[in-house]
Amino acid sequence: MEPITPLWRPPSEGDNLILQVTLGCSHNQCTFCGMYRHRSFVSKPLAVIQQEVAHAAMDWPDARRIFLADGDALALDYDQLLAILQLLQACFPQLNRVSCYASPGNLGKKSLPQLQTLRENKLTLLYYGMESGHAPLLRMTRKGATPAFMAEGLHKAAEAGMKISATVILGLGGRHLWREHVEDTALLLQQVPLNFLSTLQLYLEPEMAAAFAAPFTPPFVPQDDQGMLQEQYLLLERLTHTPRPVIFRSNHASNALALAGTLPKDRPRLLAQLTAALQGHLSLRPAWLRGL
Ligand code: SF4
Known part of the structure; x- marks a missing residue:
């Protein structure tokens, strides 16, 4: 079966085998996200996945890394997900990593022993939208999670030995809530054991903007580039400590300024780069080159 497009995947999975074992997102309610707005969530039958894996194994028998699409393959029923991982190990002898997107709700529904077994079967990396x-x-954007619920799920995944790559959305609170957004996000990031952290800039598809803004009082005012850089600065300034070293990137195509480093070690250099950008000494990616 041909993949249903658009097929979203993390930038870092671009060179890896992508298998679409689910369609859509099981949550599909976040008001800033239009990725699967017009696609209902479907868990593909195992028989269909077996056929697709057999084809993929003929084309790419030495695949070492596989990403399970779509929006949150961790939503799969535990037995189904385990069966898929066992199938992949049987068909790809050099497999060393399976990854997928995961939502707070997905992690909440899997027990620690289940996550441990999934990790033992090579599901070792989760891409997690913290936002x-x-x-x-989180409530206004209908993320379906509280900070405490997210912390609990992320600690459980880390205890199971999984690596976690989390994303935060700059600009999500607009000009009125930016400080609360960044300060509370930094507090959460100081607690949870991440391996990777990326920041994106809020991008609202025009048809979603009114519904996104509706719960905000005072009315939502989008951040401009200076505001986004200020948010990035405050976030990194506050991350004086993290439970483990975190590889940080802001190289997603939505960002005005691409940064890369390890936290907290590289904070001074990253903050210096941000200061230079805020003062106009570093050029920003032109708006027309940005996207999702
Ligand atoms: S959980 Fe992720 S993919 Fe699903 S609606 Fe929210 S942001 Fe979009």
Whole structure:
């Protein structure tokens, strides 16, 4: 079966085999996200996946890394997900990593022993949309999680030995809530054991903007580039400590400024780069080159 497009995957999975074992997102309610708005969530039958894996194994028998699409393959029923991982190990002898997107709700529904077994069967990396650590903002954007719920799920995944790559959305609170958004996000990031952290800039598809802004009082005012850089600065300034070293990137195509380093070690250099950008000494990626 041909993949259903658009097929979203993390930038770092671009060279790896992508298998679409689910369609859509099981949550599909976040008001800033239009990725699967017009696609209902479907868990593909195992028989279909077996056929697709057999084809993929003929084309790419030495695949070492596989990403399970779509929006949150961790939503799969535990037995189904385990069966898929066992199938992949049987068909790809050099396999050393399976990854997928995961939502807070997905992690909440899997027990620690289940996550441990999935990790033992090579599901070792989860891409996790944190977006914010500010509870009112999570509620207004219908993320379906509180900061405490996210912390619990992320600790469980880390205890199971999984690596976690989390994303935070700059600009999510607009000009009125930016400080609360960033300060509470930094507090959450200081607690949870991440391996990777990326920041994106809020991008709202025009048809979603009104519904996104509706719960905000005072009315939502988008951040401009200076505001986004200020948010990035405050976030990194606050991350004086993290439970483990975190590889940080802001190289997603939505960002005005690409940064890369390890936290907290590289904070001074990253903050110096941000200061230079805020003062106009570093050029920003032109708006027309940005995207999702
Ligand atoms: S959980 Fe992720 S993919 Fe699903 S609606 Fe929210 S942001 Fe989009």
